[in-house]
Amino acid sequence: MSTTAGVRPLKTAPVPERGNGISLRGVSVHLPTADGELQILRNVTIDVPAGKIVALAGESGSGKSTAMLAMVRLLPWGARVGGELVVGPHEVTAMDAGRMRGFRASYARVVFQDPWSALHAMHSIGSQLVESARSADPGLSKAAARELAVAMLSRVGIPDPEARMRSYPHQVSGGQLQRIVIAMALVAKPQVLLCDEPTTALDVTTQEQILELLRELNVEMGLTIVIATxxxxxxxxxxxxxxxxxxxxxxxQGPMKQVMGNPQHPYTWSLLQAQPKRQGKGRLLTIPGRPPALDDLPPGCAFAPRCASAAPECSDAVPRLLAPHLPDHRTACIRVQQASTPAAAQKGTP
Ligand SMILES: Nc1ncnc2c1ncn2[C@@H]1O[C@H](COP(=O)(O)OP(=O)(O)OP(=O)(O)O)[C@@H](O)[C@H]1O
Ligand SMILES: [Mg+2]
Structure with missing residues (x-):
C-alpha cells in the first residue's frame, strides 16, 4: 500500500491510539533574567483530556505560551521547571535531550503564530515537508515521505500540492503558509498539536478556515490540540x-461550554465581558487596571486588586484550584469556594 493511500482516506481511517492526554501538576517555571531568576509560572495545574481541543486563554503575559512550551520543554536556556509534567505516556521532565528531540519531532508538534518563523526561506516547501516527515520517522524513504507530504498538503487544503512542493515560502500567502506549517507538523503523525496563537497573524476569514481545519483534524485523527489565545x-x-x-x-478551567456559559471566577467573567462579540456597538468594555508584574505579584489572589468582588481575605493566601460545585469545573477563587451553591457563587461575580 502506498503511503499516500495510507494517509488520504483520513475520514475512514480508524482513530489512532490516543495516549493519555496532558497533565500538569503544580508546575512552576523560573527563567533567568539580567536581574536574577523570574518566576513565570506558579503551581500550574492543567488537565487536557486525550483527543480533545483545549484552549489556554488569558491576557498578554498571563503565561499561556510558557505553559504550552513547557509541555515540550521549548523554554529559554537556563529555564528551571518544577512539578509534574506528563504528555501522553511521556514524563517530560525526566527525558534526556536526545529523547526530548525525538518526542518533539514525532509525538508533540508546535505550530507558532508566525508561519514564516517555522519555515526556512531558502528551502523549497517540499524539501521541508520531507525533512519533517523523516525527522519523525528516519526509516521513511524519501519517496514515501514525498508522497506523504503531497497527501498532507492536499488534506490541509492546498490547491495543486505537487506544484506547491516546488514553491518557496515567499511565493505563498500567510494563510496558505500556516496550512503548510500545519501539514509540516502532520507529516510527523503526532498525537499532540500545540498551537500558539495560530491565527493571530491572519485575516478573519482565513482565521476561521484554519480553526475549522484544526477541528476536522482533531476529529479525523484523534489529535489532542492545545491552542493558546x-x-x-x-x-x-x-x-x-x-x-x-x-x-x-x-x-x-473546565468544559468550554460550562465555563463560557457559567463563568465562576471574576477574572473569567471580566475577560468574557471584554470580548468584542459580547459588546454592543459603540461600547468597549475593558478590564480595569493592568495585569500584575510577575516580579511584583500582589499577596494572595493575583487578580484581587482588579476584582470588583474582592474581599480583604482574598489577599491572605493564594486560592487553590478547586471544584466546589461542578465536577471538572475548577476555580481558584475563595469567594466562589465560600459560596455554598452555584447560584450564590454567581452573585459573587461582578
Ligand atoms: N525569556 C524570558 N525572559 C524573561 N521573561 C519572560 C521570558 N519569556 C516570557 N517572559 C515573561 O513571562 C510572562 C509570561 O509570558 P508568556 O509569553 O508565557 O505570556 P502569554 O500569555 O503567552 O502572553 P501573550 O498573549 O503576549 O503571548 C510575561 O510577563 C513575559 O514578559
Ligand atoms: Mg503567548
Whole structure:
C-alpha cells in the first residue's frame, strides 16, 4: 500500500491510539533574567483530556505560551521547571535531550503564530515537508515521505500540492503558509498539536478556515490540540475545554461550554465581558487596571486588586484550584469556594 493511500482516506481511517492526554501538576517555571531568576509560572495545574481541543486563554503575559512550551520543554536556556509534567505516556521532565528531540519531532508538534518563523526561506516547501516527515520517522524513504507530504498538503487544503512542493515560502500567502506549517507538523503523525496563537497573524476569514481545519483534524485523527489565545471569540465553539490563566497561574478551567456559559471566577467573567462579540456597538468594555508584574505579584489572589468582588481575605493566601460545585469545573477563587451553591457563587461575580 502506498503511503499516500495510507494517509488520504483520513475520514475512514480508524482513530489512532490516543495516549493519555496532558497533565500538569503544580508546575512552576523560573527563567533567568539580567536581574536574577523570574518566576513565570506558579503551581500550574492543567488537565487536557486525550483527543480533545483545549484552549489556554488569558491576557498578554498571563503565561499561556510558557505553559504550552513547557509541555515540550521549548523554554529559554537556563529555564528551571518544577512539578509534574506528563504528555501522553511521556514524563517530560525526566527525558534526556536526545529523547526530548525525538518526542518533539514525532509525538508533540508546535505550530507558532508566525508561519514564516517555522519555515526556512531558502528551502523549497517540499524539501521541508520531507525533512519533517523523516525527522519523525528516519526509516521513511524519501519517496514515501514525498508522497506523504503531497497527501498532507492536499488534506490541509492546498490547491495543486505537487506544484506547491516546488514553491518557496515567499511565493505563498500567510494563510496558505500556516496550512503548510500545519501539514509540516502532520507529516510527523503526532498525537499532540500545540498551537500558539495560530491565527493571530491572519485575516478573519482565513482565521476561521484554519480553526475549522484544526477541528476536522482533531476529529479525523484523534489529535489532542492545545491552542493558546488571548481572544476567547476565536475558540468559542471550537475548544472542548477551557483553561483561563492570569499572573502565571490557572484561575479557572473546565468544559468550554460550562465555563463560557457559567463563568465562576471574576477574572473569567471580566475577560468574557471584554470580548468584542459580547459588546454592543459603540461600547468597549475593558478590564480595569493592568495585569500584575510577575516580579511584583500582589499577596494572595493575583487578580484581587482588579476584582470588583474582592474581599480583604482574598489577599491572605493564594486560592487553590478547586471544584466546589461542578465536577471538572475548577476555580481558584475563595469567594466562589465560600459560596455554598452555584447560584450564590454567581452573585459573587461582578
Ligand atoms: N525569556 C524570558 N525572559 C524573561 N521573561 C519572560 C521570558 N519569556 C516570557 N517572559 C515573561 O513571562 C510572562 C509570561 O509570558 P508568556 O509569553 O508565557 O505570556 P502569554 O500569555 O503567552 O502572553 P501573550 O498573549 O503576549 O503571548 C510575561 O510577563 C513575559 O514578559
Ligand atoms: Mg503567548
Amino acid at each position: 488571548h481572544d476567547l471569540d476565536v475558540i468559542d465553539g471550537l475548544a472542548d475545554h477551557l483553561v483561563v490563566m492570569y499572573g502565571g497561574t490557572v484561575m479557572e
